[in-house]
Amino acid sequence: MTIVNSIINWINYKRIYQIELYREHAKDIQVELLFDLLGSAENCEWGRKYQYESIASLKDFQQRVPISTYEKIEPFITQMIEGKKNILWPGDIKWFAKSSGTTNAKSKFIPVSKESLDECHFQGAKDVLAIYYKNFPETRVLSGKSLTLGGSHRVSSMNSNCFYGDLSAIMIENLPFWTDFHRTPPTEIALIEQFEKKIEEIARTSIHENVTSFAGVPSWNLVLMKYILDYTGKSNLLEIWPNLEVFIHGGIAFEPYREQFKKLIPSEKMNYMETYNASEGFFAIQDDPASPDMLLMLDYGIFFEFIPMDEINSASPKALPVWEVETGVNYAIVISTNGGLWRYMIGDTVMFTSKNPYKLRITGRTKQFINAFGEEIIVDNAERALKAACNETSAVISEYSAGPIFMSDTAKKGSHEWIIEFEKEPDSLENFTNVLDRRLQELNSDYEAKRFKSVTLDRPKVVVASKGTFIQWLREKGKMGGQNKVPRLSNDREFLDELLKINLKT
Secondary structure (H helix, E strand, C coil), X not given: CHXXXXXXXXXXXXXXXXXXXXXXXXXXXXXXXXXXXXXXXXXXXXXXXXXXXXXXXXXXXXXXXXCECHHHHHHHHHHXXXXXXXXXXXXXXXXXXXXXXXXXCCCEEEEECHHHHHHHHHHHHHHHHHHHHHHCCCCCHHHCEEEECCCXXXXXXXXXXXXXXXXXXXXXXXXXXXXXXXXXXXXXXXXXXXXXXXXXXXXXXXXXCCEEEEEECHHXXXXXXXXXXXXXXXXXXXXXXXXXXXXXXXXXXXHHHHHXXXXXXXXXXXXXXXXXXXXXXXXXXXXXXXXXXXXXXXCCCEEEEEEEHHHCCCCCCCCEEXXXXXXXXXXXXXXXXXXXXXXXXXXXXXXXXXXXXXXXXXXXXXXXEECCCCCCEEHHHHHHHHHHXXXXXXXXXXXXXXXXXXXXXXXXXXXXXXXXXXXXXXCCHHHHHHHHHHHHHHHCHHHHHHHHHHCCXXXXXXXXXXXXXXXXXXXXXXXXXXXXXXXXXXXXXXXXXXXXXXXXXX
């Protein structure tokens, strides 16, 4: 592998150099990219509507083009699905990534152009490998196969004009044939829609392969890994795949699952690499193994803007280009892409940890928070507080969801209810709850103020969920596999009450 690695590192050298330019030339890269996008789309229906040909500056673009949600651009996407050309992006779009998100059951169909596949999604996959080789030049990851647990929707025909499916299925359908030699399971199994059937077939066909890497969503990969151990009777994955060396993950926060992965893959040499990708685009890659922060990828055909969360409900929120962001501020992401999304708010929130180069971490969703009493708890607060509680009580969490307990005739004060399914229960639930509460106060001054002497908020309530509660909730919602995930925080009790009802049955 030494010769092979030397060749690959030589090939990657130019790309790594281009990525290094992000540090000094972020503004130049993004401005040039924006005007390339505008030039490409100026003769499309959307481009003519907003007179792209006369936009001369970022200020013009921001003043002329409104910030969009899916509901606002859905009529244009419908035209594209019907086969009309030159609507949001030049030419006709034949591929649409189906996405439902976590808080909205309605299906969204995100246009996937050839440019977004080649210059964004596939380039992101290539850069993951390039960065991994840069960090681990002696890797043997390409001596074996990557086990990729893809989405739950195979590519299907919407009509004679176009096809839809999970992004992972669309990518598999468009990959060159030679990639089949480096991945498992085979395509016909990867595209099975029924999740339980899929993992059965993966276990049957992949245990005899030389798997050196995993890729996918942490929660669903854990389900697969545990199934494979039951199927083989082995105690850990290294007994099946001794050359396993990296898990490339994304979709949800990894920290709540880290201890479970360490137990299933007991090796100090095992690497974990986070990516930030979605149906709408590939956004960031963890480029430093010692830090969980991810490098914002600036040349994938995506122009980024960021709205401070304290302005998100403003009639005219100020959206900042990347070179104007500050560290430590919670932002909602807005993107304009080579797939035809224009000033599109994807629903994620991030916080920058560095500006040279631009690195970030995902903090949550614009619709996933608890602010029933003015406490403004976000997912990042929850993840950090839960980690502290687990560390102090030797607990390991499988899944969780939290929301408000509202004031009532019997409850004069509000509080939060946390439904938690533990892989390993805390040695003291009382202490776990106290640490969770204390750490939330340390992380969030609004929560601290509401908890001061329990004036507004009482101590949180933690409910220990039975094994399988969250999987059953996902099963009942038809959300098994793929990018589907449990809502972490809610500002009402819809999800909590559904989970509690299931928990009573299990």
